[in-house]
Amino acid sequence: MIALQPKKPKASDKKKSRTDFRTTFVKNGNLDLFLKYNSTADERPDRETILFVHGYPDEHSTWDRQMDVLSREFNVGAFDLRGAGNSAKPIRQKDYNASKLFEDFAEVIRFLGGGTKVHLVAHDWGAILFWGFLGISEYSKLLKSYTAMGGPHPLISLRSMIRYFFSFRPDKILVSIRQSFQSWYILFFQIPFLPELSIRILTKPIWKYLMWAAEIPKDDPMRFMTREKILENAVYPVNLYRELLRGNFPIPKRISVPTRVLVPIRDMAIRPECYDSLSEVCDSVGFFTADSNHWIQKEMPEFVTDKIRDFVLTNSKRA
Numbered sequence: 001m002i003a004l005q006p007k008k009p010k011a012s013d014k015k016k017s018r019t020d021f022r023t024t025f026v027k028n029g030n031l032d033l034f035l036k037y038n039s040t041a042d043e044r045p046d047r048e049t050i051l052f053v054h055g056y057p058d059e060h061s062t063w064d065r066q067m068d069v070l071s072r073e074f075n076v077g078a079f080d081l082r083g084a085g086n087s088a089k090p091i092r093q094k095d096y097n098a099s100k101l102f103e104d105f106a107e108v109i110r111f112l113g114g115g116t117k118v119h120l121v122a123h124d125w126g127a128i129l130f131w132g133f134l135g136i137s138e139y140s141k142l143l144k145s146y147t148a149m150g151g152p153h154p155l156i157s158l159r160s161m162i163r164y165f166f167s168f169r170p171d172k173i174l175v176s177i178r179q180s181f182q183s184w185y186i187l188f189f190q191i192p193f194l195p196e197l198s199i200r201i202l203t204k205p206i207w208k209y210l211m212w213a214a215e216i217p218k219d220d221p222m223r224f225m226t227r228e229k230i231l232e233n234a235v236y237p238v239n240l241y242r243e244l245l246r247g248n249f250p251i252p253k254r255i256s257v258p259t260r261v262l263v264p265i266r267d268m269a270i271r272p273e274c275y276d277s278l279s280e281v282c283d284s285v286g287f288f289t290a291d292s293n294h295w296i297q298k299e300m301p302e303f304v305t306d307k308i309r310d311f312v313l314t315n316s317k318r319a
Contacts, residue, residue, distance in 0.1 A: 055124020127151025
């Protein structure tokens, strides 16, 4: 597999920072996956372990507010998806198939959790991918609980929107049409080369618009990312969207892992109705709505942190 080698962080591997976090690279074959964490389950077996997964276009730092608070009582870690941040960046489109990322997830979970199950928290593409991950028994057994936000299962959501469109109810038809318009970028990303070229040429204007449309807080570091950092997070992961429509993305028959879904009702990309059918496949799922745009963990950090902590503690005794 051809991949751009990740840039090593300035701090040495596994060296503690002033915030008491460490960084390392977890190997999946010859691919390096960047991980920021405070401690593993092997080091602190008395603690529950939480893994955070980001979306697109993003990186591990999207969870800094939650990590800082929850690291006081849990083992926590956040990693960069392949193609983003400090992780390796495969060049071939097929290397972004969900099956490849599932292997990445399993390796990071095993590193952080050792032989124990972990609690998973994911946003956007991270959340989308883990709905598929949960549908595979060999992977779902690695998790104690799952908290998702800003990302439903893509095919279950599509099925819901199709049902809405053919419901003969004007209100539901309108929801389906609006979601189609909100998902325009998925089709745009199917065009070869043009999305990447547009991102490279119009980096700053596109980023400025995204920050405005997503209502990212004025003081959030995401607003001040350098052009280099934006390109690190936005170019190669475009292939995730291409592989979603070309690859075999699993639809779970049943999800036995306890699940909590945080639904931002002002989401610029995903309408709340896209989550409606998830209860059909989950044995145990709870939905919490919030008056937030897409990056709920940035706009409402205390709310998100509290919901994560509560759910982890609720499921801490689960074998």
